[in-house]
Amino acid sequence: MSHTPVPHEPFELRGDALREAVLAYAANPLYTDNEEWENSDNPYRRQLRPQVLPYLDFDRVPGRERILEYSSLAAQRLLTSIYEADLVFFPKAGLGELAEDFRRYYSPGNRARGELIRPALERFAFGFLDEEVEVSGDWTTEGLLAYLDELDVYAPGEPSAAEKAIRDSSDPQRAARMWLIQFAPDFLSEASPMARNVLGYYGDEQSEWFKILIDEYGYGVHETKHSTLFEATLESVGLGADLHRYWQYYLVSSLALNNYFHYLGKNHEHFFRYVGALYYTESTLVDFCRRAENLLKDVFDGSADARYFSEHVHIDQHHGRMALEKLVKPLIKRHGEQIIPEIVRGIEEFRLLSTIADEDFATQIAWMDDADRYKELHDPVYEAIREGRVTPPVADIVEPYGELSNTHSHEGDELCHIVSGTMRFVSGFNSYRILEAGEGTVIQRNRLHGAIIESEECVYQIFSVGDHRACLS
Amino acid sequence: MPVVTFKVSGADNCVRVADLPYVYIRTETGGSVLPASCPHRGGPLNLATVDAAGRRLVCPWHERGTSLSRLRRQVPAVRSGDTVTAVLPGPADVPVEHCHLPLSPALAAGA
Numbered sequence: 001m002s003h004t005p006v007p008h009e010p011f012e013l014r015g016d017a018l019r020e021a022v023l024a025y026a027a028n029p030l031y032t033d034n035e036e037w038e039n040s041d042n043p044y045r046r047q048l049r050p051q052v053l054p055y056l057d058f059d060r061v062p063g064r065e066r067i068l069e070y071s072s073l074a075a076q077r078l079l080t081s082i083y084e085a086d087l088v089f090f091p092k093a094g095l096g097e098l099a100e101d102f103r104r105y106y107s108p109g110n111r112a113r114g115e116l117i118r119p120a121l122e123r124f125a126f127g128f129l130d131e132e133v134e135v136s137g138d139w140t141t142e143g144l145l146a147y148l149d150e151l152d153v154y155a156p157g158e159p160s161a162a163e164k165a166i167r168d169s170s171d172p173q174r175a176a177r178m179w180l181i182q183f184a185p186d187f188l189s190e191a192s193p194m195a196r197n198v199l200g201y202y203g204d205e206q207s208e209w210f211k212i213l214i215d216e217y218g219y220g221v222h223e224t225k226h227s228t229l230f231e232a233t234l235e236s237v238g239l240g241a242d243l244h245r246y247w248q249y250y251l252v253s254s255l256a257l258n259n260y261f262h263y264l265g266k267n268h269e270h271f272f273r274y275v276g277a278l279y280y281t282e283s284t285l286v287d288f289c290r291r292a293e294n295l296l297k298d299v300f301d302g303s304a305d306a307r308y309f310s311e312h313v314h315i316d317q318h319h320g321r322m323a324l325e326k327l328v329k330p331l332i333k334r335h336g337e338q339i340i341p342e343i344v345r346g347i348e349e350f351r352l353l354s355t356i357a358d359e360d361f362a363t364q365i366a367w368m369d370d371a372d373r374y375k376e377l378h379d380p381v382y383e384a385i386r387e388g389r390v391t392p393p394v395a396d397i398v399e400p401y402g403e404l405s406n407t408h409s410h411e412g413d414e415l416c417h418i419v420s421g422t423m424r425f426v427s428g429f430n431s432y433r434i435l436e437a438g439e440g441t442v443i444q445r446n447r448l449h450g451a452i453i454e455s456e457e458c459v460y461q462i463f464s465v466g467d468h469r470a471c472l473s
Numbered sequence: 474m475p476v477v478t479f480k481v482s483g484a485d486n487c488v489r490v491a492d493l494p495y496v497y498i499r500t501e502t503g504g505s506v507l508p509a510s511c512p513h514r515g516g517p518l519n520l521a522t523v524d525a526a527g528r529r530l531v532c533p534w535h536e537r538g539t540s541l542s543r544l545r546r547q548v549p550a551v552r553s554g555d556t557v558t559a560v561l562p563g564p565a566d567v568p569v570e571h572c573h574l575p576l577s578p579a580l581a582a583g584a
């Protein structure tokens with residue numbers, strides 16, 4: 001009997017098929033808009049703004065200059081939701097009335113639909129790294145060690161753009177809370193992406209990696225689990241520690257940084273990249289946490305619980321060393337120098353994503369701090385529109401009391417103009433301005449924002465001005 | 474081994490180590506760091522052309538071809554955005570000088 005082999009087609013979802021699959025995933029009731037700014041003790045709800053997804057094109061690879069746009073935020077939110085279906089979450093208060101949500105989130109249907117769109121979303125979200133980071137030449141162990149030496153990972157570094165933004169903010173405590181919120185997706189389920197790498201059967205290095213993992217998990221003593229320490233940090237500054245309470249306040253770059261490790265951990269073909277990124281993050285976290293500890297002490301006058309950070313100043317000196325001596329070097333011995341380019345690539349990709357996250361956060365803090373200036377800019381920009389000096393596209397919107405525009409961003413500057421009623425315009429955690437009839441605000445491109453209607457009804461206009469400075473001349 | 478970071482284009486696109494200049498080049502098949510000096514008599518490989526098959530760099534001095542893939546393997550390097558870090562041969566403390574070398578159009582693809 002002869003068989004004609006079925007020709008092998010690589011799996012790929014593109015165009016309309018991709019769009020429809022994304023919509024099918026996001027149609028799960030878990031992902032609809034929230035009527036509140038925060039989720040409360042429901043780890044299964046994640047606002048994906050499904051109503052906007054039909055207009056987004058994920059069948060492309062945005063370059064670095066476009067990765068902070070709304071499409072990327074939407075993709076990173078989707079990916080977070082997809083990756084985390086591998087993790088176990090329960091409400092702090094017990095399952096109670098959330099059994100239905102629990103099943104919806106972990107159902108084979110939700111998981112299968114997520115897996116179906118994941119490769120395309122990963123390509124969309126992280127494809128720019130192929131262009132941005134390129135490793136070339138024949139790498140030897142000696143060359144790698146020289147390069148690692150030059151990185152000088154333990155050296156006391158300059159404060160990052162994010163840290164400077166907090167210290168220089170007009171409201172450093174608010175900025176610091178916004179900052180801690182950005183870490184929550186990572187730190188509350190800390191080391192879960194890493195745990196993806198300790199399953200299987202691959203020799204001594206597996207057991208070495210396992211040792212790092214059990215440090216992260218506090219050796220089974222819940223009080224010392226790193227996530228427990230971070231909960232204490234959140235609570236000490238008045239924030240909630242239930243999972244994704246602040247989902248709407250995550251910036252695209254913070255999600256990208258966290259998803260990056262899931263992306264590498266989920267796709268084991270990138271195993272060696274993960275090893276590189278692990279080495280870099282564990283070793284540089286030592287100095288970062290030292291600075292973070294001081295920053296929290298200064299900003300909250302000593303009242304913030306910073307044990308999460310002091311623990312890492314200590315243990316990550318070991319983790320950096322372990323990653324190098326027990327993982328990087330033995331893995332090269334076992335698999336050959338061919339794996340070095342991937343290790344280097346993981347390091348550089350993670351560095352780049354960190355820089356992007358840093359700058360994105362600093363820009364968001366400036367956007368929050370400048371709320372008055374953006375509100376004042378309404379007048380001259382609206383004037384330019386009224387006088388016909390500029391003719392941007394406009395949307396007329398009527399919304400009832402309590403309508404909450406879940407957080408999002410726009411690819412160009414917009415002008416929000418209130419015709420009647422009252423809007424609370426939100427530009428970050430604890431950051432808002434009340435806009436009354438005749439008032440409004442310029443909305444800076446790519447900046448996270450949302451709004452809620454505080455009057456019986458609100459009539460307002462959104463002008464897509466592109467670059468608001470062009471309206472001022 | 475000296476580890477050197479420099480720009481992939483513009484004013485500081487070259488480093489000189491032990492009298493040998495290194496540049497970042499990029500052809501259709503990707504980027505890499507090369508010694509910009511022809512193995513024959515030291516002609517300027519930064520001004521080389523690529524042969525019709527795309528396999529060799531052709532030196533402008535005596536038109537000798539050098540295998541591009543061999544040249545590419547020579548220097549381990551990683552580019553991130555518009556800077557590149559290269560691990561160069563020699564003692565770690567050798568003096569390094571940043572400088573500029575023009576690139577032929579064939580070696581500046583995507584610049």
Ligand code: FES
Nearest residue numbers: 511513514516532
């Ligand atoms: S120096 Fe290059 S071919 Fe002679």
Ligand SMILES: [Fe+2]
Nearest residue numbers: 190216226312
């Ligand atoms: Fe940790």
Ligand SMILES: [Fe+2]
Nearest residue numbers: 282315316319
């Ligand atoms: Fe660690």
Ligand SMILES: [Fe+2]
Nearest residue numbers: 408409410449
């Ligand atoms: Fe908006």
